[in-house]
Each structure stands twice: as structure tokens, then as C-alpha cells.
Amino acid sequence: MTLTEKKYGEWALVAGGAVGMGGAYCDRLAQDGMNVVVCDRDAAELETKCAQLERDFGIRTVPVLVDLGATDALETVREKTDHLAIDVLVYNAGLASMALFTDRDIDYEMYRLNVNVRSLLALSLWFTRGMKDRGRGALILMSSVGGAIGTPYVQTYSATKAYALTLAEALWGELREYGIDVLGVLPGNTIGQNFSDVPPGTPGFQTGREVVDEAFVALGTDPTVIAGGHNRESIASTFDIGARKATIMVMKDRMRSILDQYGAGTDS
Numbered sequence: 100m101t102l103t104e105k106k107y108g109e110w111a112l113v114a115g116g117a118v119g120m121g122g123a124y125c126d127r128l129a130q131d132g133m134n135v136v137v138c139d140r141d142a143a144e145l146e147t148k149c150a151q152l153e154r155d156f157g158i159r160t161v162p163v164l165v166d167l168g169a170t171d172a173l174e175t176v177r178e179k180t181d182h183l184a185i186d187v188l189v190y191n192a193g194l195a196s197m198a199l200f201t202d203r204d205i206d207y208e209m210y211r212l213n214v215n216v217r218s219l220l221a222l223s224l225w226f227t228r229g230m231k232d233r234g235r236g237a238l239i240l241m242s243s244v245g246g247a248i249g250t251p252y253v254q255t256y257s258a259t260k261a262y263a264l265t266l267a268e269a270l271w272g273e274l275r276e277y278g279i280d281v282l283g284v285l286p287g288n289t290i291g292q293n294f295s296d297v298p299p300g301t302p303g304f305q306t307g308r309e310v311v312d313e314a315f316v317a318l319g320t321d322p323t324v325i326a327g328g329h330n331r332e333s334i335a336s337t338f339d340i341g342a343r344k345a346t347i348m349v350m351k352d353r354m355r356s357i358l359d360q361y362g363a364g365t366d367s
């Protein structure tokens with residue numbers, strides 16, 4: 100099913116969209132007729148990507164040069180997008196690296212938190228408000244197979260991806276009644292920023308486009324998708340999407356009845 104058939108409106112935004120998997124999301128959205136706001140931190144790659152999308156698909160683009168690790172990233176994005184109705188948000192940017200936990204640089208881990216968690220939350224909160232008002236939209240959050248289980252040597256990355264996964268599940272349960280489809284995507288090894296030298300077709304690896312196409316099949320149905328049969332097999336025993344989906348609805352009913360009975364709490 101194309102996005103046009105799903106009636107998401109005219110504009111999508113991909114955070115971390117200039118290259119790799121993010122670039123593949125932009126291509127798929129543009130191919131389905133959506134205009135795309137591309138957010139990225141490399142000016143040359145951003146310009147190249149926007150020109151390619153306009154040339155290949157005849158759609159409009161808005162480039163947003165932004166460091167998603169900066170604490171004012173949402174303000175930078177809003178300066179270029181407040182006049183647009185963004186109906187699809189893909190939060191793709193994510194920083195991964197392997198090291199012993201005790202060797203990690205504390206400042207870099209705070210920066211990783213900003214990119215993988217803080218800006219993901221800020222953009223999700225902001226753009227789903229507009230989607231709710233319009234009664235339609237899609238939110239795709241990039242998690243990882245490493246977000247489904249605590250994973251040694253990528254420990255801090257794994258924990259940030261658990262955040263993306265859990266938020267996607269919660270919002271899948273909560274926002275569906277407003278016409279907003281939410282999906283957490285769990286890829287394994289994918290040719291993109293990582294593994295850029297691996298040839299397509301190599302066993303155990305997927306291309307970004309393969310992951311994106313699997314995501315758009317699951318969008319609107321499931322809270323999460325594990326991309327790639329080999330990845331589904333490897334974590335099947337710890338991650339049963341059907342069971343989790345049913346439990347999300349149980350938790351939703353439980354929390355909703357408390358909310359209805361006692362009202363929303365305050366954040367102070």
C-alpha cells in the first residue's frame with residue numbers, strides 16, 4: 100500500500116535523512132508522492148539529497164541544516180517547518196559505536212543521548228500535536244535489534260534504542276484513536292552509515308531500502324517491526340510482537356481507567 104493510499108497528506112520530515120537508511124526513507128516517501136523536509140548536519144550531503152529527490156521524483160523539498168545533538172534542535176527545525184503540515188515524521192538519526200562501558204567518554208555519551216533520545220522525543224512531541232489536530236499522521240522511530248535486549252559493548256546505544264522502542268509501543272497504543280500510526284523499527288546489520296563497504300546481497304545484511312519497505316508494510320498494523328528474517332529468528336524467543344501488542348492494549352485499558360477516574364497528574 101502506498102502512502103498516498105494511506106492518505107497522510109503532503110509533507111513528511113526525515114530527521115537524519117541525507118544518506119543511507121535515512122536517504123532510503125526520503126526516496127520511498129518521495130516515490131509515494133510526498134514532499135520531504137530533510138534534516139541533517141552535513142550541508143553538502145543535504146543539498147545533494149534534496150536535489151536528487153526533486154530531480155528523480157518531481158516533489159518539493161525543504162533542507163534543514165541541524166545538529167540533532169544540540170539542545171535547541173527542535174527550535175532550528177521549527178524555524179523552517181512551522182508553516183507546513185507535517186503528517187509523517189521519521190526519526191532516523193542515531194549514533195552507534197562499540198567500546199567497553201568503562202572506557203566511554205562521558206561528554207560523548209551525553210551527546211549520543213541528545214541525538215538518540217532527546218531530539219527524538221522533542222520532535223515526536225511537537226509534530227504529533229499537529230497530526231492529532233488533523234486526525235491523521237505517521238510516526239516512525241528507528242530502534243534496533245540491539246534495543247530489544249541489553250547488548251554488551253554497545254550498551255549505551257542499546258539503552259537508547261530501548262527508549263525508542265518503548266516510546267513507539269506506548270504511542271502506538273495511545274495515538275491510534277487519533278488516526279496516527281506509530282511504528283518502532285528494529286533493523287539488524289544494515290548497509291548505511293555503518294557497513295557502508297558491504298556489498299548488497301551479503302548474507303546477514305540488508306540494504307536501507309529493504310528495511311524501509313518492511314517498515315511501510317507494518318506501519319498502521321503493528322507497533323514494531325523486526326526487519327529481516329534472520330533478525331526475526333535471532334530474537335524471536337525474547338521478542339514476541341503479537342504478545343507485546345496484546346499486552347500494550349491491556350496496559351492501555353488499565354491506565355486509561357485510572358486516568359478517567361483520577362484525572363491527569365501535574366508535571367511539577
Ligand SMILES: NC(=O)c1ccc[n+]([C@@H]2O[C@H](COP(=O)([O-])OP(=O)(O)OC[C@H]3O[C@@H](n4cnc5c(N)ncnc54)[C@H](OP(=O)(O)O)[C@@H]3O)[C@@H](O)[C@H]2O)c1
Pocket residue numbers: 114115116117118119120121122138139140141144165166167168169190191192193194195214241242243244285286287288289290291292293294
Ligand atoms: N546501520 C545499521 O546497521 C543499523 C542497525 C540497527 C539500527 N540502526 C539505526 O537505524 C538508523 C539509521 O542508521 P544508519 O547507521 O543506517 O544511518 P544512516 O541512515 O545511514 O545515516 C543517518 C543520518 O543521520 C545523520 N545524523 C547523524 N547524527 C546527526 C546529528 N547529530 N544531527 C543531524 N543529523 C545526524 C547522518 O549524518 P552524518 O552523515 O553527518 O553522520 C546521516 O545522514 C539509526 O537510528 C541507527 O541507530 C542502524
